[in-house]
Amino acid sequence: MRLGGVYGIWGYSHFRSNLGYFIAHKHLFSTWLDQTSDFDVADVREALSAFSRLIHPNHKRLFEGIFKTLETGLSKLGDTAAKQTKSISELLQLIKDIPMDGKQSYDVLGFIYEYLIGMFAANAGKKAGEFYTPHEVSVLMSEVIAHHLKDRETIQIYDSTSGSGSLLLNIGQAIAKHMDDNDSIKYYAQELKENTYNLTRMNLVMRGILPGNIVTRNADTLEDDWPYFDEQDPVNSYNPLYLDAVVSNPPYSQKWDPQHKDADPRYARFGVAPKSKADYAFLLHDLYHLKPNGIMAIVLPHGVLFRGGEEGVIRKQLIENDHLETIIGLPSNIFFGTGIPTVILMLRQKREGSDVLFVDASKGFAKEGKNNKLRACDIKKITDVVIARATMPGFSRLVPKTELQGEANDYNLNIPRYVDSSEPPESWDLYASMFGGIPLSELDALADYWKAFPNLRAALFTLDGTPYAQPKAGDLAEAVRQHPEVAKFNDAFARAFDGFKPWLHSELIGKMLTLQVPRQAALICEELFARLAKVGAVPLIDKYQAYQVLDDHWQPIAVDFEILQTEGVDATRVVDPNYVVKKKDGKDVEVQEGWKGRILPFDLVQLAHHRKELDALRKKEDELADVVTQLNELLDSFSEEDKAKDTFNEAGDKFVAAAVAKEAKELAAEAKVAGAFGSDPYEAKIIQAAKVLANEKSLKAAIKKDAAALHLKTKATIEALSDEQVHALLERKWLAPLVDELHRLPDLVTSSLIAKLQALVEKYRITYADNARQIQQAEKALVSMLGEMDGGEFDLKAIEELKTLLAGD
Known part of the structure; x- marks a missing residue:
């Protein structure tokens, strides 16, 4: 947003003539936020009046009355100036807090x-x-x-x-x-x-x-x-x-x-x-x-x-x-x-x-609450198809005008008439349901996989001359993953993306202050699609799935670019106060809780520059988790009668640390006098609980101290980073997660094939004949059990009738 401020006569004239308006510094949103208790509704009225008065004559049509809604709405915020001031102050804070x-x-x-x-x-x-x-x-x-x-x-x-x-x-x-x-x-x-x-x-x-x-x-x-x-x-x-x-x-x-x-x-x-x-x-x-x-x-x-x-x-x-x-x-x-x-x-x-291009994009979306939302991959797929005017089975079709004019359609443009995007219904093969085996017709539906891996099908299934195959491999998943053609596919992907991270480093980190963000995103997409095309077996990797991976990672990168191109590389060395909202006297109060990097996250810097301290801290956190487990196990070992004592809270689900320590100390003193501990299990467990609770307290204090020290050390590290270190950290933040997720795509293909094959095997593993035999055996066993039952006259008649039905007579 282009804003004016108190910059003297030249600044006033410059902003007014170039922007069409001028806003003084005292009338800015940020100034009102800083005023806190000094802010008054009169400040808003004065600002709106000044804005209208200072509109440049050439731009009256554009700006005149632009804040009319706000002006007329002020009176609705309260019947006194004090109430209006309170309402606007709260509104300013709400707007500031929108994420x-x-x-x-x-x-x-x-x-x-x-x-x-x-x-x-x-x-x-x-x-x-x-x-x-x-x-x-x-x-x-x-x-x-x-x-x-x-x-x-x-x-x-x-x-x-x-x-x-x-x-x-x-x-x-x-x-x-x-x-x-x-x-x-x-x-x-x-x-x-x-x-x-x-x-x-x-x-x-x-x-x-x-x-x-x-x-x-x-x-x-x-x-x-x-x-x-x-x-x-x-x-x-x-x-x-x-x-x-x-x-x-x-x-x-x-x-x-x-x-x-x-x-x-x-x-x-x-x-x-x-x-x-x-x-x-x-x-x-x-x-x-x-x-x-x-x-x-x-x-x-x-x-x-x-x-x-x-x-x-x-x-x-x-x-x-x-x-x-x-x-x-x-x-x-x-x-x-x-x-x-x-x-x-x-x-x-x-x-x-x-001709008219029909696109049925009704199936591609993500669910968000009550609404559906187009994903980046959906938008890209639709855009590509529309620009290319391409026919894609089940998604789009270029329809000649003569078909629209014809008697069958008569200018009806309802999309399902021209594009069938419905999923085929699941079919069950009667023979396979009765006798087992995998119908070859259902294996044929996986044609894209067999085309990419020509010999894999024969390695997984035995053919006996019938239209049905039998699983050959004991472990389908292992057999698929270990097959040479699958390994070759993985290698081809790795080769296609060899050098991708250095290329990204050159294009993004090397040009981060000068690149145009939207153009750069398009350039990376072109490179991504070109590399996918080199893999071969292209149908197996959905390029739009890869595009979604790119877009998911690109959004936060683009935000960083906006900061860098506004503030320069030094923004990577800036740490800002980390404000959180906490309750104080029943009100939400914003307080500082440590620091955060403007661009570089603390956890990323710690992994790269303070791994030793981070590992030591995590070790203590793991020890604390073990201690909590010990406490829970000890707590469960006490009876409900024990939990009614002062050493437990009212709900009986936690120890009262001070009471446990006091009682353990008294029990130890009594044991010292007696020369030995008593045989009461409760006393032994309370003494054990006191030790574990003391260990917990010690660990919590050490973790808090070490975490605070590491936090401050990380802050100092960020503020002193060299350009070379900044570039290395940006690579870890921007590039490594993106490239790693892209390299997982071949495994997703393999996992999808395995899931489909396992579902097919399971579908026909137990035949109808197997089920019928099991039912028959269960009925015979039930008839035998019924024969051993006794009861009154009418009970026995009912049992005999049930036995007759189960026997099939």
């Missing part, structure tokens, strides 16, 4: 909103997420659009229902990977709700976009088409707005007024959406504002693919005129506040070809 974890790099307000509605979904209401597109969906749309626009020198992008502005931000970030000048991107946004419109403006401004590159409009997209002009000069400033990219996530199936819209140029060519569902009205609005070589993406409910009536007419026209390019089916429960399935439709004004 950003580096995610602020993509969308500050969007992340906070997503975090809050994720935490408080029960109170957020069904419409809570209607103006926020989940980050992952936004990234997916952005990546495809960015690829389409990557060779252009200047780009204009537009969101017709902008909400929080996250879609625009992500597209801008994705495009920036392909451009040298981020200021060549111009952002247009339109939003109906005033509060949400202010959120759009705020979010775009906070990302440091030049004010001249932000054009926003608070209006009804369907009723008030864009034609943008300045009221002071409507003729010369008129802009019909045709753009390189248009994106939107409009409210689903919203009611609207279609009267007289057939004359509107946005709808005249295609038809007017029904009044009960404005989905196609939003789509046609977006399409109308596309340049001939532009691209658009819109998120809509799945029903737009097959509903009839006016929507069917519009859909037919879009297909006939070759505007519809791609349909992506998303998982259900992916948007906050609605569980309905949604789709992304991608359209063009003009394009080569008339």
Whole structure:
């Protein structure tokens, strides 16, 4: 965020003319946090007034009223200034404590909103997420659009229902990977709700976009088409707005007024959406504002693919005129506040070809609470398929227009008609169920493995000329792992990734202050895929699984890059106070508890530079764990009557150390006088417990002392690291975990094959005939037992009837 401060006349003028606004130091969020008891609601009112007063005249349209929601909301925080001050002070602390974890790099307000509605979904209401597109969906749309626009020198992008502005931000970030000048991107946004419109403006401004590159409009997209002009000069400033990219996530199936819209140029060519569902009205609005070589993406409910009536007419026209390019089916429960399935439709004004790519991405996601979430590997797979317009069985298919037009489909675009992503049902072979053996047809289903390991099948199974195989190896897992072809596969992977870590070191650590993070991520992905292609047996290692490994490790690395490129290499030698929240007098109080490395974690530095002290500390911790086990065993050996004594707590589940020590001391003194210990087991165990408790206390004190000393020693080590030591530690933090996890991929392949084979063997190991014989034997044994039973007249009649049934007579 670009902020102004008290920098004199030059600073004031510089910030105001370049940013469009100026914020004095005393009005900053950080200043208010530091004020603590001196903070007052009047400070907020003064800051808001000053902000409005100091907006540069050239940017009045962008900034005027941007804080209106906050201004009007202050009075709702309390009926007195004191109550308002208290509420705002608490709000400042809440905002400060939101766990950003580096995610602020993509969308500050969007992340906070997503975090809050994720935490408080029960109170957020069904419409809570209607103006926020989940980050992952936004990234997916952005990546495809960015690829389409990557060779252009200047780009204009537009969101017709902008909400929080996250879609625009992500597209801008994705495009920036392909451009040298981020200021060549111009952002247009339109939003109906005033509060949400202010959120759009705020979010775009906070990302440091030049004010001249932000054009926003608070209006009804369907009723008030864009034609943008300045009221002071409507003729010369008129802009019909045709753009390189248009994106939107409009409210689903919203009611609207279609009267007289057939004359509107946005709808005249295609038809007017029904009044009960404005989905196609939003789509046609977006399409109308596309340049001939532009691209658009819109998120809509799945029903737009097959509903009839006016929507069917519009859909037919879009297909006939070759505007519809791609349909992506998303998982259900992916948007906050609605569980309905949604789709992304991608359209063009003009394009080569008339086929439509269908992608069924509904099965690829991770479950997070009540919602489903696209993973990085899912986004990458969809993006690759869409860019390549590739057919992938069970996932995507390029469908010719003639098939869509045909009588069988009649312009129905329901995805399952064209892509079958369903899992085949499990089948049971009748012969194998009766007589055993593994059906060859079920082994054939593992064709990718047999292709990679041509001789492995014969090594594991015996063929007898029938369509059934018998397990040959006693230990399937061992036989698979030891097979020469599997070992060769592992060696091929190792060779393909030979030198990968040094290459990463050169690309990341060697260039950490100058590299462009998004471009570098793409470069590493290309290298990763290229090396996987060298392995051979490629189908066995899912490159998108490898990509997920890369992305999981890349996210924290990217956060470190942001710090390094802002603060320099010296940031690696910085330690910050480690603050934790503790209860004090019934209130949460933030207190310092040691230190933490800004970039380099203490545990990593200890492993590299203080291994001797760390091992000694861990040895004591292991001894303490043994002592705790001894205490638990001793505790269990006492009777409930013993545990009612003062040497135990009220619950009887812990020793009272002081009481145990006192009683043990008295017992020792009595024994000294008597010349020997008594024979009472309780007394002997109490004396033993006192010794163990004393050992526990001693160990805890030693561990606390040693840990504190090691902590301070680590702090000093970090602050004195050489550049060479920093590079070595960064390699251990960034590269080693990534490379190690990638090298585990071949073993995952082997483990998967073993699990499938063991499941097949177990499936037919016990036949139906075996089960029948066991049941028969059990029935005979039961009949014999029933014959030995006695009882009354009616009991005996019942037993005889049961014996008859069991005997099968």
